[in-house]
Amino acid sequence: MKLDRAGYPFIAGFLAPAAYLLLKKKPAAGLPLLGMAGFMAYFFRDPERYPPQHPDLVLSPADGRVMVAGPGEPGVAPPGEWQQISIFLSPMDVHINRAPFGGEITRIAYTPGKFLAAYDERAAAENERNEVWIKDGDRTVVFRQVVGVLARRVVCRVQVGDQLLAGERFGLMKFGSRMDVFVPPGCVLQVKPGDVVRGAESVIARWPEA
Incomplete structure (x- = not known):
């Protein structure tokens, strides 16, 4: 293993x-x-995954259970119009984080904060977190590592200017935590609260066909 x-x-x-x-x-x-x-x-297991490679797909960045799937939450989503998918990782889930979308990293922002339980609705806005923006042409996806009461450390192994493939490893969070993904309003969400997802393999959103 x-x-x-x-x-x-x-x-x-x-x-x-x-x-x-x-x-x-x-x-x-x-x-x-x-x-x-x-x-x-x-x-700390790191199983192989086989991400579907299609430019219209947004993949889950982590294993876990979907807590939020809908309009971006005020005070949580980045400025502008976004849809939000939030995934809770229990200590038993694989904690390797993977890029939900392929493209160039244009921004990384680390924010120190609290260590509330990752399922607490305040966690996304108040906890320690690391936000990554990735862009391919005119398409942008934002994803955010959020630590919880057990997770006390974000590991991010990429930097601005790096190119990632969808499903490629980029870091992890140590112990129970949360991942937030933000996609533009035009994307069609493919999950709902309560769904169980697998990092790099589950499709969580899709761009409409041209």
Whole structure:
């Protein structure tokens, strides 16, 4: 199983003392730590995905459950007219983040903030977050990493000027968190609240055919 490199310190942090305690024949103390090392390996798993490559599709940037699918929420959406898809990631979901749309990154904005639970309606506007704008021709999609009460760190491995393919890895969020995607009003949403989506594979919006 492939693991994201951000998980190595967490895995080693539990695995090393677990091995020491087990060698000292202290299973009552060592086994729980071994279990935590296993959970960290599971959390930082990075499975292969097979994104559909079509210029009219907007893909889910993460695994999780759709919380919002509709008009952009006041105080949450960027300035202008947008539709919003918000996805909640539980600690059991894959936390690798992938580009929902292919194009050139034109803007990245990191905002420090609180650590409210990711499902809290205030989280998108008040929590620590990282916003990425990507453009292809006259089409722009905005996506935002939002950390939660457990997730305390955003990892973003791209910079302005980079070119991404739809579904390409660009970062992750450590532990339970949320992803917001904003598309123009002309896009047709393909999901509704309660839907379960898979990063890089589920279609969440579509540009109308010309």
